[in-house]
Amino acid sequence: MNFDLEEDQRALVNTVERLVAKEYTFEQRQRYAELPNGWSPDVWDRLAEIGVMALPFSEHDGGLGGGPADFMLAMQSLGKAALxxxxxxSIVLCGSILKRGTIAEVRSHWIPQLCDGSLRLAFAHAEPGSRHGMEAANTCARRDGDTWLLVGSKRLVLHGDSADGFFVSARIQSVAGHSGVLGIFHVNADAEGLQRKSYALLDGTRCADLQLNNVSAQSMVIEGAQEVLENVWCDAASAVCWDSIGSMQALLDLTVDYLKTRRQFGRAIGSFQVLQHRAVDMLMALEQSRSMAMYAAMTCDGSLEERQRSISATKIQICDSSRFIAQQAIQLHGGIGMTQEYQVGHYVRRLLVLESLFGDREFHLSRLSRTDGVFSR
Known part of the structure; x- marks a missing residue:
């Protein structure tokens, strides 16, 4: 198959990577992590200006109508920055909920605000003890006139500390025909009865735990919400796979540069064949992951079962490759690879976080083992 980039795709990659090179150096990222929200509003605005946020949405909904290949290229470039x-x-999780689960009138209200960066949403689904399953939502939704009241707890809400609003999964109670059914609801960040506890993950990504005590909410998706969420989970898992590929590429580039410049016994250590072989092994692991992620992207319009098989197989390969590349990068750098002042350790932490998002290796291996294999029909 031909995976050469088209002219528009090369322009997209160049635009994103120029932004990363100019405004997301390692030193700048360290400064952004110390800001009140843990990220840069200026970079957020720049991402909106160059159109990256509008890329996954159709032109009818106010986006740019980019395809899966365009979006994966953007995610890979952003992954090199450990964004x-x-x-x-906001864009992947909540944007996918809007794309897959709401009518045109609703999309036309929400999506343009996501595209221009003026609205930041967070998706609250995980709960204490729920692990990675999509069905284990115990938060309750009860009808109260024209609105809904939510009661429950949510954990590990990505960027929930700075979101303007939340899409929250909850089980519907005491409504004829829908009792016990999973639904998705919108909650304002300043809603009465909502409590947030913020913290940072290993790589600096901000999160929050939510406590909902009779919080007023608006229904977003009721009919078919379970299948919508399963597909959204696939979208998000695919996105973090490409994010991981970007970080793995950055680690490989750093390691190769180090092998070329670090001298020992009067010569660059990259001239030693055994270290060259280890660098090649890193490249092979990266290309294996890239190939699997391409396969997963190609199934984005397939059945849910096919998507889940391809995503699980890809995530397993990504986890294996990222562990291998991270370990090799640290070993080939030596002690400097673990210092706070050098980039390698920060990329390793990033990969460890991405490995656990939207299903870790054990979860996806278990799910894949319950099917007839990756390529079954």
């Missing part, structure tokens, strides 16, 4: 901004939480 701290709420891109996955």
């Amino acid at each position: 701290l901004e709420p891109f996955v939480s």
